[in-house]
Amino acid sequence: LRIGLAAVLWMLAVAVGSAQDFGMRVGNQTATAEALSRSVHRNLGCRSCHGEMSFVMGARSDPVATCARCHAAQSQALTADGHALALRAGNTNAPTCVTCHGSHDVLSRHDPLSRTYAANVPAQCGTCHAASLSTYREGVHAIALEQNNPRNSATCTSCHTAHSVA
Numbered sequence: 001l002r003i004g005l006a007a008v009l010w011m012l013a014v015a016v017g018s019a020q021d022f023g024m025r026v027g028n029q030t031a032t033a034e035a036l037s038r039s040v041h042r043n044l045g046c047r048s049c050h051g052e053m054s055f056v057m058g059a060r061s062d063p064v065a066t067c068a069r070c071h072a073a074q075s076q077a078l079t080a081d082g083h084a085l086a087l088r089a090g091n092t093n094a095p096t097c098v099t100c101h102g103s104h105d106v107l108s109r110h111d112p113l114s115r116t117y118a119a120n121v122p123a124q125c126g127t128c129h130a131a132s133l134s135t136y137r138e139g140v141h142a143i144a145l146e147q148n149n150p151r152n153s154a155t156c157t158s159c160h161t162a163h164s165v166a
Helices: 005-016 029-038 046-050 063-068 072-078 082-088 097-101 118-126 130-137 140-146 156-160
Strands: none
Touching: 063 072, 063 097, 118 130, 118 140, 118 156, 130 140
């Protein structure tokens, strides 16, 4: 049985509970560790989100179920949400928690680099809703946002809310 050095190091990192703490510096795991070091989840070990799943390179867990373990209120709001309905209907392009928030790189919504920072919300939603973004950019709310006033200008989530998108 031959396994690569990266796989061995990753398994060791998982065994100690956190790739970040283990100091991973192999392949794309470096990027994951660096992103996690800035994340609001930086103090969590791998098992906090990934559980005891086998850490096969590229394996994926269910992000909605994973996030719901700590974010129950947001998860409950999503149950009748348009994105959740699309996901349950089998739409593989429907967004999940990580689509908007990221996975290892989750930043506070108050951080200007966050995907969910008010000034970044229109572009984030616009990655899937390009026509709506185009309309938004022509309106007064976008002008206020561009004038560096993200807290006082309406964005997509001002009307649609963040976790109950109609």
